[in-house]
Amino acid sequence: GESVGLHLPTLSVQEGDNSIINCAYSNSASDYFIWYKQESGKGPQFIIDIRSNMDKRQGQRVTVLLNKTVKHLSLQIAATQPGDSAVYFCAENIGGTSYGKLTFGQGTILTVHP
Amino acid sequence: GAVVSQHPSWVICKSGTSVKIECRSLDFQATTMFWYRQFPKQSLMLMATSNEGSKATYEQGVEKDKFLINHASLTLSTLTVTSAHPEDSSFYICSAGGYGTEAFFGQGTRLTVV
Numbered sequence: 001g002e003s004v005g006l007h008l009p010t011l012s013v014q015e016g017d018n019s020i021i022n023c024a025y026s027n028s029a030s031d032y033f034i035w036y037k038q039e040s041g042k043g044p045q046f047i048i049d050i051r052s053n054m055d056k057r058q059g060q061r062v063t064v065l066l067n068k069t070v071k072h073l074s075l076q077i078a079a080t081q082p083g084d085s086a087v088y089f090c091a092e093n094i095g096g097t098s099y100g101k102l103t104f105g106q107g108t109i110l111t112v113h114p
Numbered sequence: 115g116a117v118v119s120q121h122p123s124w125v126i127c128k129s130g131t132s133v134k135i136e137c138r139s140l141d142f143q144a145t146t147m148f149w150y151r152q153f154p155k156q157s158l159m160l161m162a163t164s165n166e167g168s169k170a171t172y173e174q175g176v177e178k179d180k181f182l183i184n185h186a187s188l189t190l191s192t193l194t195v196t197s198a199h200p201e202d203s204s205f206y207i208c209s210a211g212g213y214g215t216e217a218f219f220g221q222g223t224r225l226t227v228v
Contacts, residue, residue: 044207095163100146104159
C-alpha cells in the first residue's frame with residue numbers, strides 16, 4: 001500500500017542551466033536501461049535508452065551515462081527548460097529479450113524555474 | 115513511436131464493486147503487455163505480465179484473484195480490479211511492445227475507490 005511521508009528526491013534548477021539526475025540500479029545482469037519522464041497524471045514518456053555494451057549515449061539535449069562498475073546511471077539535460085519540469089525515472093530491463101518488463105528507480109522531481 | 119491507449123483515464127467506484135481497465139495497442143500487435151501500479155509520490159511497480167492467449171504472470175505479492183488479467187487478442191489486454199477497496203485506489207499503467215525496442219506506455223488510469 002501507500003507509504004505515508006515518502007518523498008522523492010528533488011532537483012531545482014534555473015532555466016538554461018544543465019541538469020544531472022542520478023540513479024542507482026540493482027541488478028548487475030541488467031542489459032538495457034531507459035530514462036522516462038512522467039508529468040502529473042500521465043504515463044511515462046520515453047526519453048533515451050542505453051544498452052549495457054555502451055557507457056554513453058546522446059540524444060537531443062539529453063545524454064545518458066552508464067557506469068556498470070558501480071551500477072549507476074545518470075541523465076544530463078542541457079539548457080533545461082520549464083517544460084522539462086516533471087518526475088524522471090530510470091528503469092532497468094529485467095525481462096531478457098522483452099524490453100517491457102522493467103524495474104523502476106524511485107524517481108527524481110525536477111523543477112525548472114524561469 | 116507506437117501508441118498505447120488506456121480506457122478509462124479515470125474512474126471512481128464504490129467499495130466492493132469491480133472495475134475493468136482496458137489497454138490497447140493501436141498501431142501494432144503486442145503478444146505481451148505489462149501492468150504497473152503507482153501510488154502517489156512513488157515509483158511504478160510491476161504487477162503482472164499479460165500474455166496473449168495464456169495466463170498472466172503475476173509478481174510476488176500481487177493477488178491474481180483480485181487483479182484479473184485477460185489478453186484475448188494481440189491488441190487488447192484488460193485488468194479487472196475485483197471487489198475493490200479504498201486501498202486499491204492508485205494509478206494503473208500498462209505498457210506494450212518492447213522486443214528489441216523500448217516499451218510504450220499508456221496514459222494511465224486513475225482509480226479511486228470510495
